[in-house]
Amino acid sequence: MKNNDLNLPEFSQLTVKEVKKFTSELKVKKELPKIIEILNQDSRKGVQKIAARLERKIKKQQKIRAKWEQMNxxxxxxxxxxxxxxxxxxxxxxxxxxxxxxxxxxxxxxxxxxxxxxxxxxxxxxxxxxxxxxxxxxxxxxxxxxxxxxxxxxxxxxxxxxxxxxxxxxxxxxxxxxxxxxxxxxxxxxxxxxxxxxxxxxxxxxxxxxxxxxxxxKVTRDNIIFEYAEKFPQYNFKSNKGYGTAEHIAALEKYGSSPIHRKSFGRVPE
Structure with missing residues (x-):
């Protein structure tokens, strides 16, 4: 049995777990407020909590879209x-x-x-x-x-x-x-x-x-440094990404610099 023109299930006939599973896959679309309205009419607290979560989802999406407009x-x-x-x-x-x-x-x-x-x-x-x-x-x-x-x-x-x-x-x-x-x-x-x-x-x-x-x-550089991490494992580039962490400095003191180190930077040995 379907609920109204949106081709929705009859939520009152579903368990709270089934309602949660169904709504977890929903995207923020124009029909979502109507779904929230239907769920809020359900007397079960678990279903009402799901409705509240969907409302927060809408607000989060609205905030993201507003930020895009601001940054544009x-x-x-x-x-x-x-x-x-x-x-x-x-x-x-x-x-x-x-x-x-x-x-x-x-x-x-x-x-x-x-x-x-x-x-x-x-x-x-x-x-x-x-x-x-x-x-x-x-x-x-x-x-x-x-x-x-x-x-x-x-x-x-x-x-x-x-x-x-x-x-x-x-x-x-x-x-x-x-x-x-x-x-x-x-x-x-x-x-x-x-x-x-x-x-x-x-x-x-x-x-x-x-x-x-x-x-x-950022992603491009991270991928490059991760490749170097395989070639020069002693510096643990996968973790520090080339930055001057205490671990990295200690490795430089122990092993010296590699061909990809910036020799002009003060903490890098020749």
Whole structure:
């Protein structure tokens, strides 16, 4: 027996466990409020708790969507000014003692919203990887990196700019026309580029395109360092990701540096 036009089961004839199983698979869609209304009419406290959980699910989704709109404000304003190809740029790996610095350049499709974007450092590993796949599928992406030897050659700031330039170059074949504006996370733009740029402080937490770039850069760099972890197991890169943890420093003192360590960084031996 079905309940109304939504083709729902007759919840009153189901056990609380069966109701829980059915609702656990529900997505946040327009029929969900009606389902909650039906469940709230059930006298069983267990069913009413399920209804309350579904209400929290809706509120959480509304909050995520509101955050996306808030983080899209700058891009919306720029689009209204006539900018059509807006690139978000960010990097990962400025601070570690080993491995490359990786940058990403992302152009989002305004018709393919990716909810949940945020500064990659605020997201769990699982969430980053889910969003990484969504960004790769729905957006235009370019990736660039500068090696540890290039960091030693140029310094970390200049090497970061090198990685960003490579990310933009990697992005170009994906685009139908050249970028019109680069939104660069931080307080400085990339030197020696002819394309218009805008530095955005805390952009990875405030602007969707930059947040997407931060996720792409972070996951890409993590994957690179995990490969190095297999090659240089003595430094436990899988855990510290190249950062200067006490364990990492102790390993450097015991084994010396590897070919991927940044020799110009103070705590790294020659």
């Amino acid at each position: 404000q700058l891009e919306t304003e720029l689009a209204a000014e006539g900018y059509q190809v807006i690139v978000g740029l960010d990097e990962a790996g400025r601070g570690p003692l080993a491995g490359p610095v990786v940058a990403a350049a992302v152009v989002l499709d305004p018709e393919a919203k990716i909810y949940g974007l945020d500064d990659s450092k605020k997201l769990s590993k699982k969430k980053r990887e889910i969003l990484f796949s969504k960004i790769k599928a729905r957006a235009k992406v370019g990736i660039g990196q500068a090696s540890s030897s290039e960091i030693d050659k140029y310094n970390i700031r200049e090497a970061t700019f090198v990685a960003m330039k490579r990310a933009v170059k990697d992005l170009l074949p994906e685009l139908d026309q050249n970028p019109e504006l680069l939104l660069v996370d931080g307080n400085a733009v990339i030197p020696n580029l002819t394309v218009e740029q805008k530095a955005v402080i805390n952009g990875d937490a405030d602007v969707n395109a930059i947040a997407a770039a931060s996720i792409i850069a």
